[in-house]
Amino acid sequence: MSNTFKSDPIEFKPTAALPAPKSTVGPIAWVRENLFPSISNTLITLFIVFILISLIPGVIDWMFISANWSGTNQEACVSDGACWVFVKAWSQQFFYGSYPTDQLWRVNLSLILLFAVIILSFTLPASFRLRVSIPLFLVLPFVCIAILDGRLVGLDFVNTDLWGGFSLNVLMAAAAIIVAFPFSFLWALGRRSNMPLARSISVIFIEFFRGVPVLALFFMGSVMLPLFFAEGTQVDKLVRVWIVLIFFMSGYMAEVFRGGFQAIPSGQYEAADSVGLSYWQKTLLIILPQVIKVSMPNILATFVMLFKNTVFLLIIGIPEVLQLLLTALSNSNWLGGHAVEGYVFVGVIFWVCCFSMSLLSNKIERDLDTDKRD
Amino acid sequence: MFKQKTTEQIKAATRPTDTAAHAFYNNPKYRALIYQILLVTGLLYFFYTIISNTLGNLEAAGIKSGFGFLSNAAGYDVLMSLIPFESTNSYMRVFIVGFLNTILVSALGIFFATILGFIFGVMYFSKNWLIKKLSVIYVETFRNIPLLLQILFWYSAVLASLPGVRDSLSLGEAVFLSIRGLVIPKLIGQGGGSTFVYIVLVLAIIGIFILRSWAKKRQDATGQQFPVFYTSIAMILGLPFVAALLTGFPFVIEYPVLKGFGFNGGITVIPELMALTLSLSIYTGAFIAEAVRAGIQAVPHGQTEAARSIGMKEKKIMSLIVVPQAMRVIVPLLNSEYQSLVKNSTLAAAIAYPDLFNVFVGTALNQTGQAIETIFMAIIVYFAVNMLISFIMNRFNGNVELVGR
């Protein structure tokens, strides 16, 4: 045995290299890796693909290929597909409500101002960003109301009954959240306060407005609030709803801010105390800017919720976009079931707005994240 | 709290001792007291004004206020009620009927939303690209469209296209699906035998809880696992079945029969309930899926790697390592999603589902004109239900929370 070893020393023969692994790059590999990694996954993939194939062509055909695009009245809708003529004919109503046609620039101006302020608040140099954009935001709702109403700035008076449409949804949501901002900040401070009464009042307030369905609040605004004011005092319905929305929002935002406060390291409070800042100096100059920064994604999420909730205003007859859609559906010249077109149209508008806001919120969240990452 | 107090104490100790600082208005204690007195006085004045205005307005308008109307006959019918109801019953009974319907749709919604949310939340972590994208599409689509639109869409575009009652889709002539809803056979118990079966069912449920705690104890002590899930299913199905066999199957199955304008017999699930449950669970499910995703992402990756390194299977890693830890993040989010689902169920008003808001704040308010009373009662109910959910979820949260060492 040992002899053989010695007499016949084995030559070093490397074993043949394994064949190159199946390609791990390129489209085929990607498909194999991501769509058919196992038998069960393959079945699921095939099932999903089958569902998509059976659904999508019909939808596309209805929405685009055999849809009716041109015309001004119901008679123009002849083919089987969607009747976009309906949406087109009512588009001004859907966007602006009954606001006078020659005054529409005022609505557009308000929307442009809103977007301008939003963009400014993201693009201004950081050194004075908050100091400029916060006052701008707080003044904005009142400027917009003055422009839309017209009496204060010497334009034609346009009654609030004529305001409406999707622009109302946007402006209403924006005006509510902006005015709710300082209130919710106070409520959040109250909830963190050492004063027992202030704390319990804040807790009751916040929990009340978070615990009650927004529909009930709207009903309060439309049928209960008028009874709360002194006899002979009338408050415009839109203003009442606005008040309700502000309260509702400040309840939610207070909780967002509370989360923000909790995220601020206690060292910040202690540092502010140690340099002798007063309570308000500490809160407004040191804590608030940081709270706003860390709460930004949640503020946006809350805004999206509020924005979607403005649709509920239809239950109390405010001419927001869905209410106008229902009005259009019951018009005797347009009777004939354009409901799906209408719902799709309104749904797509909301989806685009809300989705872009959630993308923005994700981006802010990522930007914030990098600060903490080492 | 503790830290803040110490800084206050430090401040007090190091405060310069000139006279202005000694003035009572500079003493934080008195200051707080004065602030609070002002606050409370302001609030009291506010409520006093509101109440006196309201009373004055009601009197001037000649509206009778009070809860006396609750004992009057309602005079209208309600589409669906879990307790017997007819139009000669009082408004109070309308209130209870609506309340039970709200509870029903909320419970169904919470159940299905949780299932959908967890499925789609976990799907996000699938290796299958299509499944992952499906999860993303689901979340982003349904989260970003107002719920009211979704309810209207499901109800008036999807469910309305089901066949008429005479052309119902049927499953073995026992289950029927039509525009009138889903009709399923009904199990009717007879005599004492059926009571025995029900008792056994309750005993089986209690038994499962005992089994669970025993299995947990045993696992803690010995490390041996017990198939709790399958045993539970066997118990809840098997024990009543055995009991039914022993008593000679004391049940009659009532099949729905098409007669006249609709089905007689069986249990009918009205399409309004289906549409509302569907849209509430899909909408809330999208938010829950997002919460589940966030929760799973919050679990450090090292946990998964550690589990892999001791040779656990992928499925076990998800269910035994990742999800239990993710629950710490998920449960508080679930709490608020459940609460908003209950609040959103008020949108039943948009379709004909007779929930509390629809039959009470809607119709009763309109018939009686008692705006303040009806809205007040409804608000109390929703508030109480949400408090209850919050209480339960906080208890649950206590169970999943990390135990500090």
Place this chain on the structure above:
Amino acid sequence: MKMIKKISLVTIGMAGAALSMTANAGTLDDVKARGALSCGVSTGLAGFSQKDEKGAWSGLDVDVCRAVAAAVLGDASKVQYKPLTAKERFTALQSGEIDVLSRNTTWTHTRDTSLGLNFAGVVYYDGTGFMVSKKLGVKSATELDGANACIQAGTSTELAISDYFREKKISYKAVTFDTSDQTRAGFESGRCDFLTSDQSQLYALRIGLADPAGAVVLPEVISKEPLGPVVRQGDDQWFNIVKWSVNAMIEGEEQGVTAANVDDKLANGKPGNKRLLGGEGELGKNLGLNPDWAFQVIKQVGNYSESFERNVGQGSPLKISRGLNALWKDGGILYSPAMR
């Protein structure tokens, strides 16, 4: 801190601007001071109050608003329409948000006596009826045992149908929708076997069906639904103005005064015509209005017949026949108290 103070000041200021104090001098003075009539209408009901794609309102209920505006302000277009849901209509009137409610509201004892309201006459005599699909072959409401009914929530119909079926010992299921459009959709999709509503609405809803001929309106009318404008209690002058603005339209039809011939009738008509149109007598002064109040109503809005035919009658898609709403001398029950 300062900023917050400033903001709260601005807020209070704006809130103050939004509050409009109405002196309790009376609705007439308020309307004149405002220069426009605030009128509560339905959010959308074909033939009665509907908005077109230009945002212009039309309908029988809307014409009542326009008539009152024409009588008070001399201009039928000076109306601020407040679309209201069924639930908030009475509160809106009670709180003073609107001056008159013209929103197909049924005149009932309870509403008249317990809500602090006054009904200023009847614009349309209606009754609860039934619409069924022709395919069912139902000839009478008594054959509807076990059927599902589509009803609009919060209406007096809901009470009427419950009474009717209980009396006849017929069982039914009430599917109550929030808007009339939804009841139509529910009926059309087959969710319910029959639709019940005010007869006027049945016709309006029927033309909305894909196949209007496939549905029939049953002959039974099971309740009285007189629809009319409503005002607040406690302002008799305003109550009279609304009441007589409606009566002026009816009287106009009785006397054969139309929007086209109103100028001629004022100049050359019979004494009755002249009294109505303000050529003679003090009808306007007694109401606290201009002498030409009724002239403006008929000139700008038309008489009852014109308004009816334009909105719900032969000139409209609804094609409702006059029936009960014909003049008393034509077999209906429409009757204006004497204009003298």
